[in-house]
Amino acid sequence: MVLNGLNLALTAIRSDPGFRRARWSVLGLLLPALLFAGCGRVRSSKAKARPIPTVKVVRVVSARPRFLTPLPGELRPYQDVWLKARVEGFVKHLYVDRGSWVRRGQLLALLSAPDLRARRLAAQQRLAVARAYYQAAKADVGRDQATLARLQTSAHLVAGSVAGNDIHIARQTVLADRAQAAARLATVHSAAAELQSLAALTGYLRVTAPFTGMIVQRFVSTGSLVGPSANAPTLFRLQQLNPLRLIIEVPEADAAGIRLGGRVGFSVTAFPGKRFSGVVARIPDSLHQAARVMPVELNVSNPRRSLAPGMYAQVRWPVERPYPTLIVPSSAVASTTQETFVDLIEKHHILWVGVHRGFTIGKNVEVFGKLRAGEVVALRGTDELRPGMAVYTAPASP
Numbered sequence: 216m217v218l219n220g221l222n223l224a225l226t227a228i229r230s231d232p233g234f235r236r237a238r239w240s241v242l243g244l245l246l247p248a249l250l251f252a253g254c255g256r257v258r259s260s261k262a263k264a265r266p267i268p269t270v271k272v273v274r275v276v277s278a279r280p281r282f283l284t285p286l287p288g289e290l291r292p293y294q295d296v297w298l299k300a301r302v303e304g305f306v307k308h309l310y311v312d313r314g315s316w317v318r319r320g321q322l323l324a325l326l327s328a329p330d331l332r333a334r335r336l337a338a339q340q341r342l343a344v345a346r347a348y349y350q351a352a353k354a355d356v357g358r359d360q361a362t363l364a365r366l367q368t369s370a371h372l373v374a375g376s377v378a379g380n381d382i383h384i385a386r387q388t389v390l391a392d393r394a395q396a397a398a399r400l401a402t403v404h405s406a407a408a409e410l411q412s413l414a415a416l417t418g419y420l421r422v423t424a425p426f427t428g429m430i431v432q433r434f435v436s437t438g439s440l441v442g443p444s445a446n447a448p449t450l451f452r453l454q455q456l457n458p459l460r461l462i463i464e465v466p467e468a469d470a471a472g473i474r475l476g477g478r479v480g481f482s483v484t485a486f487p488g489k490r491f492s493g494v495v496a497r498i499p500d501s502l503h504q505a506a507r508v509m510p511v512e513l514n515v516s517n518p519r520r521s522l523a524p525g526m527y528a529q530v531r532w533p534v535e536r537p538y539p540t541l542i543v544p545s546s547a548v549a550s551t552t553q554e555t556f557v558d559l560i561e562k563h564h565i566l567w568v569g570v571h572r573g574f575t576i577g578k579n580v581e582v583f584g585k586l587r588a589g590e591v592v593a594l595r596g597t598d599e600l601r602p603g604m605a606v607y608t609a610p611a612s613p
Contacts, residue, residue: 270593270600271611272560276542277588281535282576288463288481288528290515292454294426295524299449301419303442304328306435311451315430323430324422324450326441331420335413342406349403352396359389428455429520456520461493461513463530468574470509472535473498479513481528491515491522536581540573541588545580548572549596557582558593558600565593565604 304326311323363385370377432452441447461481465473477495482488493513502509515522547557548570559566573581586592593600594611 269607294455300441326420338410345402349399356392464508481530
């Protein structure tokens with residue numbers, strides 16, 4: 216365009232009578248424009264020739280991830296019971312209170328039930344009467360059996376001395392006596408069972424500890440009316456504090472590699488800087504549908520009772536893949552609105568390979584995709600490195 220304009224200007228000048236005088240002034244004005252246009256063309260050609268970038272690279276590593284991740288947990292008693300009276304009565308004596316350390320079988324409270332004592336005496340009397348009737352029935356059986364035997368002997372020795380009807384009546388009488396004796400014996404067994412039941416209920420007037428632990432709550436006082444009904448008050452709350460249970464809600468992503476018997480460390484706010492540990496004892500192998508977590512239980516030894524139920528624990532939960540996976544630096548994974556990928560470098564050219572993330576392990580991350588161990592990827596994944604772009608590579612610092 217500049218050359219065309221120059222030609223037009225020269226044509227116009229030649230037609231002018233003063234051409235000789237004006238030609239040098241015109242050339243002086245147009246020459247800088249020509250030089251400027253030529254320099255702009257050289258600069259634009261240089262700008263199009265971009266240099267090949269150098270990219271720091273790392274190799275994809277195959278490893279079996281093992282790391283610790285923080286999870287919250289809660290300490291709970293190993294056993295926790297609310298003790299109620301098995302029979303209705305009044306509290307006669309209380310031998311323990313809140314904070315009392317008790318042994319298994321230790322007497323905690325003594326109840327008084329006057330009506331139960333009267334019922335037991337009545338049952339003893341019924342049992343004695345039933346036994347007397349049974350002994351009388353046994354005597355009737357013996358007597359009638361002897362009569363039957365005598366009649367049968369007489370009839371055998373002297374023919375016609377005893378009528379056959381008399382022998383038949385004696386035999387039926389013996390059968391009736393035996394049935395009566397069996398009924399009396401059943402009555403004896405029933406009375407004995409009733410007395411045994413009442414004796415067991417009488418034993419429940421002594422409230423004892425079912426296991427060794429701590430009385431954490433007392434709900435009654437001397438003279439309180441207690442019993443087995445739902446409306447009757449509870450006597451005590453007893454907890455077993457050694458060992459304790461540590462409940463950890465393990466997320467689905469961190470549930471891989473859980474092993475029975477594995478030791479897990481944790482800490483509590485009450486003892487800053489002190490480390491405790493527990494043993495994995497119960498794994499339900501089932502997730503809560505709503506929260507997608509697995510409640511795992513640990514047994515925690517607590518001989519000095521320094522830990523208490525209800526404490527929250529910060530658990531260092533071990534996560535372990537049961538098989539090797541691919542690992543790259545976290546910076547190597549790039550994301551756009553369409554995909555997540557790494558910049559794979561093959562023959563000094565960029566190739567995007569789609570991946571999805573797994574565990575984050577420090578500054579590294581698991582990736583799953585069409586990658587192989589040993590392949591080279593850019594240390595810093597970015598969509599500025601377009602597929603097919605030529606690059607130089609340089610190994611990143613370890």
